[in-house]
Amino acid sequence: MSMEPTSKPGEIQPSEGSLQPTDSQIHAISNLIAWADEPEYPGQVDQEFDDSDNQLIQVSLGIASGLFYALQAKHFPTASHSLRVAKMCSRWATDLELEPFQRDQLEVAALLHDIGKMGVPDYVLTCPGKLPAEEQTLMDRSKEIGLEILSACCDGEEIIDLIRYNFAWYDGSRGNCDRKKDSLPIEARMLAIADAYDSMTVDQIFRRARSKDRAMAELVSFAGTQFDPELVGHFCELQSRNQSAENGATRHWLRVLSPDEANKHWRLNQAGVNLSRLRATSAYQDSLVRHIHDAVIYLDLNLAIVGWNQAAERLTGINRETVEGHQWTSELLGLADQQGRSLSQKSDPVRQAIMGGAQSMTRLSIRNADNKFVTVAAHVVPVIGEDGKAIGATIQLHDTSGMESLEEQIESLHYRATRDPLTGLVNRAEMDRSLAEMVDRHATLNKACSVIICDIDFFKKINDTYGHPAGDEALIVFAKLLETHARSADVTARYGGEEFVILCPNCDGQSASSLAEAIRAELAAIPLSALGGKSMTASFGVTELQRGDTADTILNRADRALLQSKEMGRNIVTQIGGGLSEPVIGDRRHWWHRMFMSIEPEVLLKRAMKTRVPLNLAVEKIRGFVADHRAAVSEVKEDSIKMVIDGESLPMQRRSSDRAVPLILDLQFSPITAENGSQHTKVQISISPRRNRDRRKRDAIERARHILQSLQSYLVAYEFVDTTVATIDEGTSWWSRIWGRSKSGESR
Template sequence: MANAPLADAVSSGGVYDVGVGSAPATTCRVSDLFRDTDEASHRVTGAEMRQEHEDALVRVRLGVAASLYAALRCKHQPTAAHSLRVALGCSLWAASRGVAGDELDQLEVAALLHDIGKVGVPDELLMKPRKLSSDEAQLMNRHRKMGLYILLSCCESVEVMHTVGNAAAWYDGSRPDFELQGRDIPLGARLLAIVDAYDAMTTDHVYRPAMSRERALTELIECAGRQFDPDLVKEWVELQLGDITRLQAAVAQRWLVQLDQDAANRFWGFNPQPWPQESEPQLLFQQKLLDAMHDGVVFVDTKLEITLWNRGAERLTGIGRDAVIGHTWSAEMIDMCEENGRTVATANCPVVNAVEHGRQAHRRMTIGGRDGKALQVNVHAVPVIGPNHTVFGATLVLHDASPESSLEAQCQQLHEQVTKDPLTQVANRAAFDQAHPGYVSSHLAAKSPYSLIITDIDHFKRINDTFGHQAGDEALVKFAALLRDGCRPGDVVARYGGEEFVVLCSNCDSATASRRAEEIRQQIASTAMEMLDGQAITASFGVTDLRPGDTPDTMLRRADRALLTAKDQGRNRVEVIGDESAESRPKQPGFFRRLFARTDAAAVAGQDLLTPVPLKVAIEKLRGFVADHGAELVKIHENDLVLRIGGGVPLLRRASDGAWSLLIELSFSEQLFLRRSTAGQASDQVHTHVRVAIRPKRSRDAKRPEVRQKAEQLLISLRSYLMAHDVGEDEKGVLRKATTLVATWLGRSPEN
């Protein structure tokens, strides 16, 4: 790696910080490394396994510095977990680049310790449940200088210091306090910056939910050339969209076999102690009871630190437990207000009064609900007082007191009334066929998120052939029970057919649904089944969420594509085809503009779109649209193509009436945008321009209302798949025609 003076290896913070958050489903998880090793066979709890895995990885990689990692974990466990994920991600990326030797060692050590300075950050900043103010962010950014000070005391590697010190530098040199820019920034620092930002964006924070993988990659592309190295961003995007199974195996082999623990600990020892585990059966019963309650239950200690957040609290507030556990309670966290709408002052907060003054409170208030609207609740705050009148904390109970049934309550009633599958006692196929269209229409109308999980048991035929069909039936019953246990109130689990099941997740985006699917997958893989002689089964999962313009069929096909991808990449995994953030959804243009602007007179809908991804990525996304909508490719010439999508058969009034179909005409070209930094350095970004025209196959069908409505729906759906927005007058760049034919990426022989 390139070297620079140690005095210059100082940064002042990054755009994407991970001060408060929970673990996402990242590119290279700790569980992924151990899944293919003998160490994964030990029967331990999930928390113990994560602790054991982290300790093993840290010991073999850091040696003497493992004590620094232990200190960071004691200070703030989410930051330590983030650092380990970033190190594994950098290791995986380096494996794809062929990086080895000292350069790889330095990159991994720098990634593990890049946030070590947060041990000096005040707890109130690390635990703050809201986004930091500008002054607080400036104070938080001091952690980089403190981290370098710590490393200077124990690290003899100049390259590690340079990597950590320049990881926050912007590629175009526009960030203050950094002298290096462009390729003068060490390669390791440029790699680390991208992986660090990607993990931060795909992590769930109390002040911001995790982004989907596609949205996070789009964000990196948009920042390429300004904040990040554009060539490395393109490389990282292609790595994430490809098959990384082989690379994960290589990283597992390196961290668990090739790295020499004895050599790493030659002068220093590291003997971590497991976190205290409560093992009394009574506590297990209490936890099950709390999670089964419809009311929200929250526990806080004497420092107002949240120690419990049950599923009822998740349902009412829309905030996951992993995003708040260990953080300081405040009324503004859930937008708690008096019944008249007045904000609750700290002195009048029922939880604060229960802890500080031992006073019990029971009154009607409002909180921010899952859909962003105020929700009336009955609040009951009770101090927890010991034998000597010592206050140990408080319990908060939130009871839904809204006068009208919520969408989730209606979905729950539907879940209780649907016909059950006689074997597994979950909803059957007919119930799913009835519920899924209702979920799609109601969530589209409410503009609320909705996700679909489809899963099946891996190699189920082998179970029947080896243990018999009765054992196979018992495995199906157990599998369905594990799926049901992993759901919230309002979700529906249905047996789709054979060993295939679906989960309908109300008010849930793809990032949250994928984390829940991963938790269920791990639970299934670690559950011994008596009917299988104590062996465990595995399952593959496909996840997607509702997109603008979706129909029940397109959403189901997209989830099925994700499941097939999981199977193609080795099974026993979760694959997501997720929706983009609402920020990327364009405002719907006026009707006459869509009807006439830049389209022929016969078109019933059309638009000029611009998507911030290269042409190859745009075509891959178009393939998903084609598959999910059952479209047919009827013509292709260079960068122009025509798709045909069938419509419906109306009530016939004359013999000439019949089924209608729509033709979608697409013309692709790449557009090169030049960006100049404050330092005068130029960089380019490649976007894809798409000209769309939708017309009926027969001209007389253009007057049909259902044809126009379908065309509008298809345009909205296509825009969502391509992550595109309408081309504005100010978005004019240098047009460069793509040299690769669209047909090459579609993998189809055009019909002329």
């Protein structure tokens, strides 16, 4: 059905069946010619569009004029720039004598080349200085927005291609286009030059206008890279000649005033319509998102809300119809971190997802439907288009308020289960677990760690004299002092009664002893009101991890050091054990060869070692080894000792159901005199299983190797190649007296 057009004041109507101008058209032509006769000055900014401008736009764009007027309403300077570029291109096309259809397409492309800026937020367009990175991303995105708008209403790809290739550099170095140099449409190369020239010669909000000569010099400097050098030369020549090509250009603008001609580029292009890029593309997907348990929110590149599912309505109490199409802000939901602090642009995960393409999952607090703040797990994911650029973001909010309460309860239960109720320190069970973990980790890495064990001197006397409440206060004061001095990685535990333990990872024996001494000195100087202003003292035992140690052996050795402190008068620090730093010299053969160097079939390991201490001191060290490994001495001869280790405290048990392999250690001693006259001791060590037919020989060998390393650490011994054993004629009574005295001194 055809409709007769109605005339409006100043509007041009064609005569039916003819392209000859009517009286109203002649009036419009005279106005346009008057406009064409006016000189154009670089740097001039249009304050408003006159009738000739509006008629010119309508003649060129027809029904698509609404796009240009929408741009004018959005950002007037951009619309003015587009109109000036269109006039400039039209005159230049006339001078180059381009084909009429080329001039038509160039004029339309020039008028609409910045149409994508309608999708750029106002605060970006009006920014007076250099744009930050995230705002520059929005400005760059305007190119794709403009092409998307035109793809929905432009009939044909020629005009869209002109705008697309307008942003490409002539040499192909920028613009991410598939063409370069002469393969680019000549109209696109012309539009790029005119666009840049007008931008430089007009005042911008972020910089002042450049002179005409300087702008042309800038074009020349980029000829061959950004711009076509031949077209740059022609454009500069045209500007220098200042010849009047306006009449020809104006005649071209008014060549045809028929709406049919103006509208031939435009129609509704359903294939190009993509108004719901961020929405689900099928009924199944839409139903899934709408009925998912978690709140899901969709945002486009400009932070406009384009999706809001039912779970989001339930969580926030805000209906979808109320927010869709509106701008997203963190204040909409009262978004804040878990401490209730407002989010800055740097800490806002939504902006980081859109501007920086960063995915994040974090705990936040929001205001729910009951106007109460609840904790949510916010998963923010950028949505990436087919071109690899961000086109928006999705926000998934999971209410974790119930889970957080459960986590707090579990954490509270774990704290109570692992803490001593009186002092607040780690309890015995947690200390045992931490000790085993520390020894295993540091032995594997061959790094030093230490154990400090201490107890309050004469604690029973404090209870008997001042009462049990005073004893409790003494324990609390001592525990706080230990925590104050302990490092952040240390584990401070109440071992039982008045005994306490400090586990010191990555700490050698000397550093641990210094720590213990500092605690001891400060404790002795603190007056306690519960003790009538008197102070109390404590004794300390310190040891460092040695080769072959287990959690039991290192703790037993520290306990022996504490016992020595008490025997020497209390209120002192005693350190025993050489640690991992003892040099191992002598036999350099491969450990595999030395491990299996056996003489008799039933012997697992056999070694010869030397220690730089006399025989009686070596016996003292063996006494500590027996105590820490809970060994049972089965035989003592004039030059040897034999003991049995049941294996319960040994490492290498792969499962809790594994039975330990009992081992027999046979040590033969020989005193030797060094070249400098000092007395050393040679020790021949033989380790074998208690049962010769034990089928678990592989485990037994591993355990024997650990025992050998531990024994070497206790003796501070080194291996050597000579395995002969000298005869000792000291007599049975001498050896028995030394070993008997060693055993009688053992009280723990």
